[in-house]
Amino acid sequence: MAKSNDKHAETTNATVTVAVLIAGVSVIIGIVAAKNMISSINFNARVLTAKTKAKKQLDANLAAIPQLLDNYNALGDRKQLINDALPIEPDFPQIVSLMERLSVTSGVKMKSIDPTGTASATTVVGAPGGEAPVPVPFSIAVDTNYGNLLQLLKNIELSARPIKVTTISVGGTPNAMSVSLELSSFYQPPADLTDKTETIQ
DSSP states (O other), X not given: OHHHHHHHXXXXXXXXXXXXXXXXXXXXXXXXXXXXXXXXXXXXXXXXXXXXHHHHHHHHHHHHHHHHXXXXXXXXXXXXXXXXXSOSSOOHHHHHHHHHXXXXXXXXXXXXXXXXXXXXXXXXXXXXXXXXXXXXXXXXXXXXXXXXXXXXXXXXXXXXXXXXXXXXXEEEETTEEEEEEEEEEXXXXXXXXXXXXXXXX
């Protein structure tokens, strides 16, 4: 009888041990599943927030189109002036043509004009909205006198395309001067309007 009770007790203990192990494993599985579920819920919430923000921005952009078109058309003849003043690419040949014209009207003899950076590039990548104009550095060398040099600087200042004089080197006499100028013009790359994707972490 004692042996039967011992065997029954061992069986009961074994059953309890198995039940405890199963319960423990179930709790661990439940904790992992709950953690994954919470992580998934948070991720879906972030995705939904990003989608809502993108939709609001898209709706605002679409709503602004008619007003932008009206404002652009209202510029009239000034549209070409603005395009000349701030082109969407470096357009170094236009700079050469402009400087030759300014030299003639100022009475100076232009000996050379050279890009000092990537001014001769003709392809540009679309830029994000609001990016600042990109400088186009170049240099010119002229023969002139003092009065005509002042006229050249004035004409550069009044040109449609903005040009900044950064350095002036002068040699010779007031009536026979050799002048080198370091300058920069500018261009505004077109806005990058391609669709973008955002990775949500």
